[in-house]
Amino acid sequence: MYVTTLEVKHFRNIEEEVLSFCDGVNIIYGDNAQGKxxxxxxxxxFTGCRSFRGAKDAECIHFNHAKASLSLDFFGENREQNMLLEIENGRKFVCNGVKLKSASKAIGQFLAVVFSPVHLSLVKDGPYERRRFLDVAISQLKPNYAIALSNYNKAVAERNILLKDVAYHSELYDTLDVWEERIAYYASEIIRQRIGYVNRIKEFSTEIYAGISKKKEELSLSYFEQCPAAGSTKQEIYESMKNLLYAARKNDILTGSTSVGPHRDDLTIQIDDLSARSYGSQGQQRSAALALKLGEAAVIKSFTGEQPVALLDDVMSELDTDRQNYILNHIKNWQVFITCCDPTSVKNLKYGKAFRMKNGSIV
Ligand SMILES: Nc1ncnc2c1ncn2[C@@H]1O[C@H](COP(=O)(O)OP(=O)(O)O)[C@@H](O)[C@H]1O
Ligand SMILES: [Mg+2]
Structure with a gap:
């Protein structure tokens, strides 16, 4: 899959640009705070996912305007395609001329992976970031997963409300059953999908990490769950989750929140059998995050047959020459967008196009 043209109007500090890209490496360079x-x-x-910066829709609209409009021409599934995105009171997508009912319907059309310095939080921060990584990655492949997740979160929120009520109205105690059954039902789907995904990505990411570290270090990934039946059938996970929720009731009524379930699980990332989060050096954490992101791309490729576009924001400046060369070698057959301050850091590339960004414009 590759982007041919991007049109941007009133998006962040970009007033108006029409850019044509090559299907190899596209370097976007310039000083800090120029719009790269x-x-x-x-x-x-255009992946249909939310901003990787955690930005609200309105923050993406140029300060002096009320609406941002974007258009993307790309080649995928053996044909030329187009997507339009308007940001104004939310995001509205048109895909190949068809208006989509909701932004989540856009997921799965245009495929990309992104690595930016914010993704270091994947390794460094708490489990929330890692669950989010799994959820976004799986949703890109299986839109039904996003629906299960949303239903799961709603059911947990309902149980939490009820837990607070039960503290004062004990006659409501038995109604917890209804929500726990719902939670267990969606949890079984989520846990199964997450475990399947981790089993897939770990093969790719481990190999990529070995390449980045020149086989000096070993990365391992595993899904960490409280549900003892995880890894078994959906029915077994369902039963086990129900028991777990039931057993947690007393404690959960006291705290007014649900203490067990996939919203509390984690992805364990280890380097040479030690937690990357607790013991990894900065370089190791960075390499692990990158291995996860490039692994994500490999899973998309194996699943859809399409090579997703790689968006690498500020990645080169943080790696030594060996690691840079490994990355450049690894990505040479895909379309890649790399941002950097100094274009000489990607001078080893033979084939590519460079864009200089200044004050929101390509100059
Ligand atoms: N909604 C917006 N309208 C106008 N300018 C914006 C908006 N959002 C961010 N900016 C500006 O964009 C610049 C940062 O752009 P960014 O792409 O992060 O820079 P870099 O080139 O370092 O990657 C800042 O100067 C910021 O003020
Ligand atoms: Mg930047």
Missing amino acids: TNLIEAIWL
């Missing part, structure tokens, strides 16, 4: 990450973010939004 904004451009990467504009392309990313």
Whole structure:
């Protein structure tokens, strides 16, 4: 899959640009705060997922305007395709001339992976970031997963409300059953999908990490869950989750929140059998995050047959020459967007196109 043209109007600090890209490496360079990450973010939004910066829709609209309009021409599934995105009171997508009912319907059309310095939080921060990584990655492949997740979160929120009520109205105690059954039902789907995904990505990411570290270190990934039946059938996970929720009731009524379930699970990332989060050096954490992101791309490729577009924001400046060369070698057959301050850091590339960004414009 590759982008041919991007049109941007009133998005962040970009007034108006029409850019044609090559199907190899596209380098976007320039000083700090010129709009390089904004451009990467504009392309990313066509995946249908939310901004990787955690930005609200309104923050993406140029300060002096009320609406941002974007258009993307890309080649995928052996044909030329187009997507339009308007940001104004939310995001509205048109895909190949068809208006989509909701932004989540855009997921799965245009495929990309993004690595930016914010993704270091994947390794460094708490489990929330890692669950989110799994959820976004799986949703891109299986839109039904996003629906199960949303239903799961709603059911947990309902149980939490009820837990607070039960503290004062004990006659409501038995009604917890209804929500726990719902939670267990969606949890079984989520846990099964997450475990399947981790089993897939770990083969790719481990190999990529070995390449980055020149086989000096070993990365391992595993899904960490509280549900003892995880890894078994959906029915077994369902039963086990129900028991777990039932057993947690007393404690959960006291706290007014649900203490067990996939919203509390984690993805364990280890380097040479030690937690990357607790013991990894900065370089190791960075390499692990990158291995996860490039692994994500490999899973998309194996699943859909399409090579997703790689968006690498500020990645080169943080790696030594060996690691840079490994990355450049690894990505040479895909379309890649790389942002950097100094274009000489990607001078080893033979084939590519360079864009200089200044004050929101390509100059
Ligand atoms: N909604 C917006 N309207 C106008 N300018 C914006 C908006 N959002 C961010 N900016 C500007 O974009 C610039 C940062 O762009 P960014 O792409 O992050 O820079 P970099 O080139 O370092 O990656 C900042 O100067 C910021 O003020
Ligand atoms: Mg930037």
